[in-house]
Amino acid sequence: DAGVIQSPRHEVTEMGQEVTLRCKPISGHDYLFWYRQTMMRGLELLIYFNNNVPIDDSGMPEDRFSAKMPNASFSTLKIQPSEPRDSAVYFCASSFRIHEAFFGQGTRLTVV
């Protein structure tokens, strides 16, 4: 397996624009997590899914953030509208049950 695949690796966008981050988890994994990492706040869990169902989205900062998992092999994290304070590295991770997680390479988002 190629591991968790995220796209794009880098995204630069203007404030107010919609941003969509994509994730393909490892086949067979039933948990999918979205994290955000910044110097100030460290690693934050935004939302996680179990068997494609969102379980806990309490970490999603605002209504501008939304996440979907339409099937077991794909998830998106959308920010609309984007703001400069959303600039961060966003990670997707997957795991089988709640064992060790496998992280993607991340998407570095810059909102100008």
Place this chain on the structure above:
Amino acid sequence: AQSVAQPEDQVNVAEGNPLTVKCTYSVSGNPYLFWYVQYPNRGLQFLLKYITGDNLVKGSYGFEAEFNKSQTSFHLKKPSALVSDSALYFCAGRDASGGSDIPTFGRGTSLIVHP
């Protein structure tokens, strides 16, 4: 509630010396503990985990961790540090008996190994 603490933001060690990165945990039941490493511009990589059994757990790249129930600690160790070990290290933990609990991550410790 569960929590994981990494009391040191940064650890400095000379190459060839032993290293320790500290982690303490607080869970209501039996702990399920993990260590991850993050190299620059990369995602976190799993190093090792403790579920049950031997208190000394061996993992990737020569790392090991010692589980200490009385001190509620799970420190990461390596007998001889390499410059290439310089990275950000994360401890994570959850209640093993809590079927739906997901791991809580510490804030991370930056390890710097000097040549």
